[in-house]
Amino acid sequence: MNGAAITRALSAGALAISFTIIAASAAEMAPGERKSGYDFMTRDTQGMQDDDTVNPGMLWVLDGEALWNRKAGTAGKACADCHVDARTSMKGVAARYPAFDAARGRPLNLEQRVNLCRSERQQASVFRYESRELLALTAFIGRQSRGAVVEPPSDERLKPFIAAGREMFMQRQGQLNLSCANCHDDNWSKKLAGAVIPQAHPTGYPLYRLEWQGLGSLQRRLRNCLVGMRANAYDFGAPEYVDLELYLMTRARGMPVETPAVRP
Protein backbone atom coordinates (compact mmCIF):
# COMPACT_ATOMS: atom_id res chain seq x y z
CA MET A 1 0.00 0.00 0.00
CA ASN A 2 1.44 3.36 -0.97
CA GLY A 3 0.96 6.59 0.96
CA ALA A 4 -1.96 7.90 -1.08
CA ALA A 5 -3.82 4.61 -0.77
CA ILE A 6 -3.35 4.62 3.01
CA THR A 7 -4.66 8.18 3.27
CA ARG A 8 -7.66 7.21 1.13
CA ALA A 9 -8.38 4.16 3.25
CA LEU A 10 -8.05 6.19 6.45
CA SER A 11 -10.32 8.99 5.30
CA ALA A 12 -12.86 6.44 4.05
CA GLY A 13 -12.74 4.85 7.48
CA ALA A 14 -13.14 8.19 9.21
CA LEU A 15 -16.09 8.99 6.94
CA ALA A 16 -17.68 5.65 7.74
CA ILE A 17 -17.26 6.27 11.48
CA SER A 18 -18.71 9.77 11.32
CA PHE A 19 -21.67 8.44 9.32
CA THR A 20 -22.21 5.70 11.88
CA ILE A 21 -22.39 8.27 14.65
CA ILE A 22 -24.95 10.28 12.70
CA ALA A 23 -26.97 7.15 11.95
CA ALA A 24 -26.89 6.10 15.59
CA SER A 25 -28.25 9.47 16.66
CA ALA A 26 -31.04 9.37 14.08
CA ALA A 27 -34.38 9.27 15.84
CA GLU A 28 -37.94 9.43 14.64
CA MET A 29 -38.83 12.92 13.52
CA ALA A 30 -40.91 14.96 15.94
CA PRO A 31 -44.35 15.78 14.48
CA GLY A 32 -43.76 19.53 14.81
CA GLU A 33 -40.55 19.25 12.85
CA ARG A 34 -42.14 17.67 9.82
CA LYS A 35 -42.39 19.57 6.59
CA SER A 36 -43.86 18.66 3.25
CA GLY A 37 -41.70 19.02 0.14
CA TYR A 38 -44.10 21.87 -0.64
CA ASP A 39 -42.55 24.00 2.12
CA PHE A 40 -39.13 23.82 0.46
CA MET A 41 -40.35 25.04 -2.93
CA THR A 42 -40.25 28.52 -4.39
CA ARG A 43 -43.42 30.58 -4.31
CA ASP A 44 -43.84 30.14 -8.07
CA THR A 45 -43.87 26.37 -7.88
CA GLN A 46 -46.21 26.47 -4.87
CA GLY A 47 -48.57 28.65 -6.88
CA MET A 48 -48.47 26.12 -9.67
CA GLN A 49 -49.61 23.38 -7.31
CA ASP A 50 -52.28 25.46 -5.59
CA ASP A 51 -54.17 26.61 -8.68
CA ASP A 52 -56.06 23.77 -10.35
CA THR A 53 -56.16 25.60 -13.67
CA VAL A 54 -52.37 25.88 -13.67
CA ASN A 55 -51.41 22.55 -12.07
CA PRO A 56 -50.43 20.23 -14.95
CA GLY A 57 -51.25 17.22 -12.76
CA MET A 58 -54.90 18.13 -13.30
CA LEU A 59 -54.57 17.00 -16.92
CA TRP A 60 -54.09 13.46 -15.60
CA VAL A 61 -56.89 13.90 -13.09
CA LEU A 62 -59.26 14.76 -15.95
CA ASP A 63 -58.07 11.70 -17.87
CA GLY A 64 -58.64 9.62 -14.76
CA GLU A 65 -62.18 10.87 -14.43
CA ALA A 66 -62.90 9.78 -18.02
CA LEU A 67 -61.36 6.35 -17.31
CA TRP A 68 -63.37 6.04 -14.11
CA ASN A 69 -66.59 6.24 -16.11
CA ARG A 70 -65.47 4.14 -19.09
CA LYS A 71 -66.53 0.50 -19.27
CA ALA A 72 -63.66 -1.95 -19.67
CA GLY A 73 -62.89 -5.64 -19.88
CA THR A 74 -65.07 -8.65 -20.57
CA ALA A 75 -67.19 -7.87 -17.51
CA GLY A 76 -68.16 -4.63 -19.25
CA LYS A 77 -68.00 -2.65 -16.04
CA ALA A 78 -66.63 0.81 -15.29
CA CYS A 79 -65.16 1.81 -11.92
CA ALA A 80 -68.23 3.98 -11.50
CA ASP A 81 -70.58 0.95 -11.80
CA CYS A 82 -69.42 -0.34 -8.40
CA HIS A 83 -67.90 2.70 -6.69
CA VAL A 84 -70.41 5.21 -8.14
CA ASP A 85 -69.31 8.78 -7.43
CA ALA A 86 -65.60 8.93 -6.69
CA ARG A 87 -66.09 12.26 -4.91
CA THR A 88 -67.72 10.42 -2.03
CA SER A 89 -66.60 6.80 -2.40
CA MET A 90 -62.90 7.58 -2.90
CA LYS A 91 -62.65 10.40 -0.38
CA GLY A 92 -59.79 9.67 1.98
CA VAL A 93 -58.92 6.35 0.34
CA ALA A 94 -55.49 7.37 -0.93
CA ALA A 95 -54.68 8.66 2.56
CA ARG A 96 -54.87 5.15 4.01
CA TYR A 97 -52.95 3.17 1.39
CA PRO A 98 -50.97 0.85 1.19
CA ALA A 99 -53.50 -1.38 2.95
CA PHE A 100 -53.45 -5.04 3.91
CA ASP A 101 -54.95 -7.50 1.46
CA ALA A 102 -56.05 -10.70 3.19
CA ALA A 103 -56.09 -12.80 0.01
CA ARG A 104 -52.47 -12.02 -0.75
CA GLY A 105 -51.30 -11.86 2.84
CA ARG A 106 -49.42 -8.61 2.31
CA PRO A 107 -50.02 -4.87 1.80
CA LEU A 108 -51.02 -3.51 -1.58
CA ASN A 109 -50.49 0.03 -2.78
CA LEU A 110 -53.07 2.04 -4.69
CA GLU A 111 -51.64 1.09 -8.10
CA GLN A 112 -51.84 -2.60 -7.26
CA ARG A 113 -55.33 -2.15 -5.88
CA VAL A 114 -56.49 -0.51 -9.13
CA ASN A 115 -54.94 -3.29 -11.19
CA LEU A 116 -56.55 -5.92 -8.97
CA CYS A 117 -59.95 -4.37 -9.66
CA ARG A 118 -59.08 -4.43 -13.36
CA SER A 119 -58.10 -8.07 -13.46
CA GLU A 120 -60.67 -9.48 -11.04
CA ARG A 121 -63.74 -7.29 -11.25
CA GLN A 122 -63.54 -5.84 -14.75
CA GLN A 123 -61.67 -8.81 -16.21
CA ALA A 124 -59.54 -6.43 -18.19
CA SER A 125 -55.81 -6.31 -18.84
CA VAL A 126 -53.80 -4.66 -16.08
CA PHE A 127 -52.20 -1.28 -16.63
CA ARG A 128 -48.45 -1.10 -16.89
CA TYR A 129 -46.65 0.82 -14.13
CA GLU A 130 -46.13 4.49 -15.07
CA SER A 131 -48.56 4.14 -17.97
CA ARG A 132 -50.69 7.18 -18.65
CA GLU A 133 -53.82 5.22 -17.67
CA LEU A 134 -52.56 4.01 -14.29
CA LEU A 135 -51.16 7.43 -13.40
CA ALA A 136 -54.41 9.06 -14.47
CA LEU A 137 -56.60 6.77 -12.37
CA THR A 138 -54.40 6.99 -9.27
CA ALA A 139 -54.16 10.77 -9.66
CA PHE A 140 -57.94 10.99 -9.94
CA ILE A 141 -58.46 8.78 -6.89
CA GLY A 142 -55.73 10.61 -4.97
CA ARG A 143 -57.30 13.97 -5.82
CA GLN A 144 -60.44 12.98 -3.91
CA SER A 145 -58.32 12.83 -0.74
CA ARG A 146 -56.68 16.22 -1.14
CA GLY A 147 -56.62 17.93 2.25
CA ALA A 148 -57.41 14.70 4.12
CA VAL A 149 -54.73 13.69 6.60
CA VAL A 150 -52.51 10.68 5.98
CA GLU A 151 -53.91 7.93 8.18
CA PRO A 152 -52.35 4.51 7.59
CA PRO A 153 -54.62 1.70 8.83
CA SER A 154 -53.89 0.60 12.39
CA ASP A 155 -53.88 -3.01 11.25
CA GLU A 156 -51.85 -5.44 13.36
CA ARG A 157 -51.08 -7.50 10.26
CA LEU A 158 -49.23 -4.52 8.74
CA LYS A 159 -46.70 -4.32 11.59
CA PRO A 160 -44.06 -6.68 10.11
CA PHE A 161 -44.25 -4.91 6.76
CA ILE A 162 -43.86 -1.48 8.32
CA ALA A 163 -40.84 -2.85 10.20
CA ALA A 164 -39.40 -4.20 6.95
CA GLY A 165 -39.94 -0.82 5.29
CA ARG A 166 -38.27 0.95 8.19
CA GLU A 167 -35.33 -1.40 7.99
CA MET A 168 -34.96 -0.65 4.29
CA PHE A 169 -35.11 3.09 5.05
CA MET A 170 -32.28 2.75 7.58
CA GLN A 171 -30.24 0.23 5.60
CA ARG A 172 -27.13 1.47 3.85
CA GLN A 173 -26.91 0.29 0.27
CA GLY A 174 -25.36 0.94 -3.10
CA GLN A 175 -21.87 1.98 -4.09
CA LEU A 176 -22.23 5.26 -2.20
CA ASN A 177 -23.19 3.28 0.90
CA LEU A 178 -26.02 5.60 1.87
CA SER A 179 -29.34 4.91 3.53
CA CYS A 180 -32.52 6.90 2.94
CA ALA A 181 -32.18 8.16 6.54
CA ASN A 182 -28.72 9.65 5.89
CA CYS A 183 -30.33 12.30 3.71
CA HIS A 184 -33.98 12.50 4.71
CA ASP A 185 -33.70 12.15 8.51
CA ASP A 186 -30.27 13.62 9.19
CA ASN A 187 -29.66 16.20 6.48
CA TRP A 188 -32.99 17.51 5.29
CA SER A 189 -33.10 21.22 4.37
CA LYS A 190 -29.47 21.05 3.28
CA LYS A 191 -28.51 20.98 -0.36
CA LEU A 192 -27.62 18.03 -2.53
CA ALA A 193 -26.06 19.67 -5.56
CA GLY A 194 -28.52 22.49 -6.32
CA ALA A 195 -31.58 20.85 -4.84
CA VAL A 196 -32.91 21.04 -1.29
CA ILE A 197 -33.16 17.66 0.44
CA PRO A 198 -36.76 17.23 1.61
CA GLN A 199 -37.95 14.98 4.44
CA ALA A 200 -39.36 12.34 2.09
CA HIS A 201 -43.03 12.52 3.02
CA PRO A 202 -45.00 10.91 0.20
CA THR A 203 -48.04 13.16 0.54
CA GLY A 204 -48.52 14.30 -3.05
CA TYR A 205 -48.14 11.22 -5.23
CA PRO A 206 -48.61 10.71 -8.07
CA LEU A 207 -47.07 14.12 -8.63
CA TYR A 208 -45.97 16.31 -11.47
CA ARG A 209 -42.24 16.82 -11.44
CA LEU A 210 -40.91 19.66 -13.55
CA GLU A 211 -37.74 17.65 -14.12
CA TRP A 212 -39.76 14.73 -15.48
CA GLN A 213 -42.06 17.02 -17.46
CA GLY A 214 -44.77 14.62 -16.49
CA LEU A 215 -46.57 12.78 -13.74
CA GLY A 216 -44.82 9.99 -11.85
CA SER A 217 -45.63 7.55 -9.07
CA LEU A 218 -43.91 7.21 -5.71
CA GLN A 219 -42.11 4.11 -6.99
CA ARG A 220 -40.59 6.13 -9.81
CA ARG A 221 -39.28 8.54 -7.18
CA LEU A 222 -37.91 5.68 -5.05
CA ARG A 223 -36.15 4.22 -8.09
CA ASN A 224 -34.66 7.67 -8.76
CA CYS A 225 -33.21 7.77 -5.25
CA LEU A 226 -31.85 4.21 -5.48
CA VAL A 227 -30.18 4.91 -8.80
CA GLY A 228 -28.72 8.09 -7.31
CA MET A 229 -27.27 6.03 -4.46
CA ARG A 230 -25.91 3.66 -7.12
CA ALA A 231 -27.90 0.84 -5.62
CA ASN A 232 -29.82 -1.78 -7.57
CA ALA A 233 -33.34 -0.49 -8.13
CA TYR A 234 -36.15 -3.03 -7.75
CA ASP A 235 -38.63 -3.68 -10.54
CA PHE A 236 -41.83 -1.67 -10.49
CA GLY A 237 -44.38 -3.29 -8.19
CA ALA A 238 -41.74 -5.09 -6.09
CA PRO A 239 -42.90 -5.87 -2.52
CA GLU A 240 -39.83 -4.04 -1.15
CA TYR A 241 -41.18 -0.76 -2.53
CA VAL A 242 -44.61 -1.37 -1.05
CA ASP A 243 -43.06 -1.98 2.39
CA LEU A 244 -41.08 1.23 2.04
CA GLU A 245 -44.17 3.14 0.87
CA LEU A 246 -46.00 1.83 3.91
CA TYR A 247 -43.25 2.96 6.27
CA LEU A 248 -43.10 6.38 4.63
CA MET A 249 -46.86 6.77 5.04
CA THR A 250 -46.68 5.91 8.75
CA ARG A 251 -43.84 8.42 9.02
CA ALA A 252 -46.07 11.07 7.41
CA ARG A 253 -49.11 10.25 9.56
CA GLY A 254 -51.28 13.33 10.08
CA MET A 255 -49.89 15.37 7.20
CA PRO A 256 -52.35 16.58 4.53
CA VAL A 257 -52.56 14.85 1.14
CA GLU A 258 -51.59 17.16 -1.74
CA THR A 259 -52.25 14.94 -4.79
CA PRO A 260 -51.54 15.88 -7.51
CA ALA A 261 -48.59 17.84 -6.14
CA VAL A 262 -46.00 19.74 -8.17
CA ARG A 263 -42.30 19.41 -7.37
CA PRO A 264 -39.26 20.95 -9.04
Place this chain on the structure above:
Amino acid sequence: MAAALINVPKRAKRGDVIEIKTLMSHIMETGFRHSTTGEPIPRDIITNFVCSYNGVEIFRADLYPAIAANPFITFFTVATESGKIEFKWTGDNGYSETASAAIAVE
Protein backbone atom coordinates in the same frame (compact mmCIF):
# COMPACT_ATOMS: atom_id res chain seq x y z
CA MET B 1 -56.72 11.66 -23.81
CA ALA B 2 -57.74 14.86 -22.11
CA ALA B 3 -56.56 17.87 -23.94
CA ALA B 4 -56.73 21.26 -22.36
CA LEU B 5 -57.52 23.07 -19.14
CA ILE B 6 -59.08 26.46 -19.87
CA ASN B 7 -59.82 29.16 -17.35
CA VAL B 8 -61.93 32.08 -18.55
CA PRO B 9 -64.14 34.05 -16.14
CA LYS B 10 -67.80 33.08 -16.71
CA ARG B 11 -68.99 36.66 -16.40
CA ALA B 12 -67.37 40.07 -16.46
CA LYS B 13 -68.32 43.74 -16.57
CA ARG B 14 -67.89 45.50 -19.91
CA GLY B 15 -64.44 47.04 -20.09
CA ASP B 16 -62.96 44.77 -17.42
CA VAL B 17 -59.47 43.40 -17.99
CA ILE B 18 -59.80 39.62 -17.72
CA GLU B 19 -57.14 36.96 -17.42
CA ILE B 20 -57.28 33.90 -19.66
CA LYS B 21 -55.29 30.81 -18.71
CA THR B 22 -54.71 27.79 -20.91
CA LEU B 23 -52.85 24.58 -20.14
CA MET B 24 -52.40 22.17 -23.03
CA SER B 25 -51.42 18.53 -22.74
CA HIS B 26 -48.48 17.87 -25.07
CA ILE B 27 -45.10 16.11 -24.80
CA MET B 28 -43.15 18.90 -26.60
CA GLU B 29 -40.39 16.54 -27.76
CA THR B 30 -37.52 18.81 -28.78
CA GLY B 31 -36.02 16.76 -31.61
CA PHE B 32 -32.57 17.17 -30.07
CA ARG B 33 -32.67 14.03 -27.92
CA HIS B 34 -31.56 10.51 -28.75
CA SER B 35 -33.04 7.21 -27.64
CA THR B 36 -31.00 4.72 -25.58
CA THR B 37 -30.01 3.00 -28.83
CA GLY B 38 -28.70 6.26 -30.28
CA GLU B 39 -31.42 7.04 -32.77
CA PRO B 40 -32.64 10.63 -32.85
CA ILE B 41 -36.13 11.12 -31.44
CA PRO B 42 -38.06 13.16 -34.02
CA ARG B 43 -39.34 16.58 -33.08
CA ASP B 44 -42.96 16.72 -31.95
CA ILE B 45 -44.03 20.10 -30.64
CA ILE B 46 -46.88 22.58 -30.75
CA THR B 47 -45.78 25.32 -33.13
CA ASN B 48 -48.66 27.73 -32.97
CA PHE B 49 -51.38 28.94 -30.63
CA VAL B 50 -54.24 31.28 -31.56
CA CYS B 51 -57.03 32.72 -29.45
CA SER B 52 -60.04 34.44 -30.97
CA TYR B 53 -62.88 36.32 -29.31
CA ASN B 54 -66.13 36.08 -31.26
CA GLY B 55 -64.18 35.28 -34.41
CA VAL B 56 -61.65 38.11 -34.02
CA GLU B 57 -58.08 37.07 -33.30
CA ILE B 58 -56.89 38.60 -30.01
CA PHE B 59 -53.74 36.62 -29.21
CA ARG B 60 -51.23 34.54 -31.13
CA ALA B 61 -48.02 32.80 -30.13
CA ASP B 62 -45.36 30.77 -31.89
CA LEU B 63 -43.88 27.94 -29.82
CA TYR B 64 -40.37 26.52 -30.12
CA PRO B 65 -38.51 23.40 -28.92
CA ALA B 66 -37.23 25.06 -25.73
CA ILE B 67 -40.75 25.29 -24.31
CA ALA B 68 -41.49 22.63 -21.67
CA ALA B 69 -44.06 19.87 -21.93
CA ASN B 70 -47.72 20.78 -21.32
CA PRO B 71 -47.32 24.44 -22.28
CA PHE B 72 -49.15 26.93 -20.07
CA ILE B 73 -50.10 30.16 -21.83
CA THR B 74 -51.77 33.03 -20.00
CA PHE B 75 -52.68 36.50 -21.21
CA PHE B 76 -55.08 39.37 -20.63
CA THR B 77 -57.81 40.92 -22.74
CA VAL B 78 -60.64 43.41 -22.33
CA ALA B 79 -64.14 42.00 -21.96
CA THR B 80 -66.07 43.75 -24.74
CA GLU B 81 -69.12 41.61 -25.46
CA SER B 82 -70.76 38.32 -24.55
CA GLY B 83 -69.85 35.37 -26.70
CA LYS B 84 -67.34 32.68 -27.27
CA ILE B 85 -63.58 32.60 -26.81
CA GLU B 86 -61.93 29.99 -29.00
CA PHE B 87 -58.49 28.47 -28.77
CA LYS B 88 -56.53 26.58 -31.37
CA TRP B 89 -53.21 24.77 -31.05
CA THR B 90 -51.43 23.43 -34.12
CA GLY B 91 -48.16 21.54 -34.35
CA ASP B 92 -45.97 18.85 -35.85
CA ASN B 93 -47.37 15.68 -37.42
CA GLY B 94 -50.66 17.36 -38.28
CA TYR B 95 -51.44 18.07 -34.61
CA SER B 96 -54.49 20.26 -34.18
CA GLU B 97 -56.64 20.79 -31.09
CA THR B 98 -59.38 23.26 -30.31
CA ALA B 99 -61.22 24.35 -27.22
CA SER B 100 -63.67 27.10 -26.39
CA ALA B 101 -65.24 28.88 -23.45
CA ALA B 102 -68.30 31.10 -23.11
CA ILE B 103 -68.25 34.49 -21.43
CA ALA B 104 -71.18 36.68 -20.39
CA VAL B 105 -70.46 40.43 -20.39
CA GLU B 106 -72.85 42.76 -18.58
